[in-house]
Amino acid sequence: MLARGLVSGRVGLQSRVSVGFLQTAVPCGRTGQHERYGTAGVALKQTPLYEFHRAHGGKMVEFAGWSMPVQYKDSHINSHLHTRQHCSIFDVSHMLQTKIHGKDRVKFMEALIVGDVAELKDNQGMLSLFTNDKGGIMDDLIVTNTDQGYLHVVSNAGCADKDSAHMEAKLKEFKSAGHSVDLEYMGESLIAIQGPSTERVLQEGVCENLRKLTFMTSILTTVFGIQGCRITRCGYTGEDGVEISVPRGNVVELVERLLVNSEVKLAGLGARDSLRLEAGLCLHGNDIDETTTPVEASLVWTIGKRRRQARDFPGADVIVPQIKAKPKRKRVGLMSHGQPVRQHTPILSTDGKVIGKVTSGCPSPCLKQNISMGYVETSFSKVGTPVQVEVRKKMIPAVISKMPFVPTNYYTGQ
DSSP states (O other), rough: OOOBBBOOSSOOOOOOOOHHHHHHOOOOOOOOHHHHHHTSOBOOOOOOOOHHHHHTTTTEEEEEEEEEEHHHHHHHHHHHHHHHHSEEEEETSEEEEEEEOOOOOOOHEEEEEEGGGOOTTTTTTEEEEEEEEEEEEEEEEEEETTTSSSSEEEOOOHHHHHHHHHHHHHHHHHTTTTTOOEEEOOOOOOEEEETTHHHHHHHHHHHGGGGGGGTTEEEEEETTTEEEEEOOOOSHHHHHHHEEOOOOGGGHHHHHHHHHHTEEEEHHHHHHHHHHHTTOOOOBBOOOOOOOTTTTTTOOOGGHHHHHHHHOOOOHHHHHHHHHHOOOOEEEEEEESOOOOOTTTTEOTSSSSSEEEEEEOOOEEETSSEEEEEEEEEEGTTTTTTEEETTTEEEEEEEEEEEEEEOOOOOOOO
């Protein structure tokens, strides 16, 4: 993890590109070479829960330069279904957490992302996108406007080096112009508790009424006696849930306390990937990247209305015209039966013309059929359109489907 402190220069983050986990992960033995070193021979980073994962039967794999659990003693399917029915704990401490300080922090953040940060109320957050000058998506992130006088930013582990360099370049530019802003890379751990039992389980350990904590809102509080925890109601599964930023020295204690409740189990990256796909959520490096615009990715809703009108975010001159003119391709969902559909699978029209490709896919544990997402020519993007996917040189019928595949259960207070 990164040391806490205000940034004055590069911090030497290792760069790894996020990849679709289920398609590419290589299981590692408990004492195997790959558990200590990545495929390029680079030592893997470890979260503060690393030994805890091993002690609880976690099967460790390389992911974005980290040694992370793919699953535990339960099968991937059982873990997935347990999350949908009860709740699970995911270690997401590999993600980059940053604080943005200074009176010009909102202006600074809006110079990097598409969202309307100025409209956020105290302790309210949003999903947003780092975009480049060509309109491509550099990363997706969550920005929270805390009532402690800073922005709390959580971005992807696989983009940590790139994101930090991008923010630091803009920081230098802002400081040179006389603006007041600073970055602080956080050393806290981060865990996600996901599933319908989350509120009931967590309420035992906090004084605040969690009924008042709605989707994409946040509080800084004490959790099971551990001070300095930030709870944000969000997640990556489509279920109700929270992410808790917790002092790294207390994260094992917190997880152990949560596991006292029989409804809570540990879950790994395998379940996290299939859960997010059922929820129709993107994985950076698969479903979105620097060659994909928010319009193509069906993420126009992340662009603030004021920002569209002002055209004052990176790539606006490319992105805004696409909103009205429609892009040549569009991210869609697909459903099929038979052999599983994986990343890079060609998508064809019923007459055999290649019209796109799959970016993520897996068998759905909840729906008992294959689900996937990918990009197709816009003329084929209407829900219900029959298409084909080519799996092992065989053509399999599929249909363009609405996402999310499984209804989401975010808690909005209603």
